[in-house]
Amino acid sequence: MVEEIALEEYKKAYREMVSEEEKIGFSVHLVVYVLVNAMLIAINLLYSPEAIWFFYPLLGWGIGISMHYLFGIRWLEKKLKEREAMAEYRAREMKK
Numbered sequence: 001m002v003e004e005i006a007l008e009e010y011k012k013a014y015r016e017m018v019s020e021e022e023k024i025g026f027s028v029h030l031v032v033y034v035l036v037n038a039m040l041i042a043i044n045l046l047y048s049p050e051a052i053w054f055f056y057p058l059l060g061w062g063i064g065i066s067m068h069y070l071f072g073i074r075w076l077e078k079k080l081k082e083r084e085a086m087a088e089y090r091a092r093e094m095k096k
Helices: 007-047 055-074 076-095
Strands: none
Touching (some): 007 076
């Protein structure tokens, strides 16, 4: 026999699962950012040290990775709670 779980337990488990996935995604993004930009810095300094351009992709991608952190990690809990509230509202409306 399958034991029922409370809605709050389900919500907590779901939030933890999504949070873990987002942290892994951000970590992968960060590692790729560091490796690619290290390579770009090396290429720039080895092949064209007279024209320093590596900071443009470093800065542009840095803005992107900052946004990934803010939306995917920092503000994730708030977004999940808002979506849960919306889903709960819809479910209650469907019951009527």
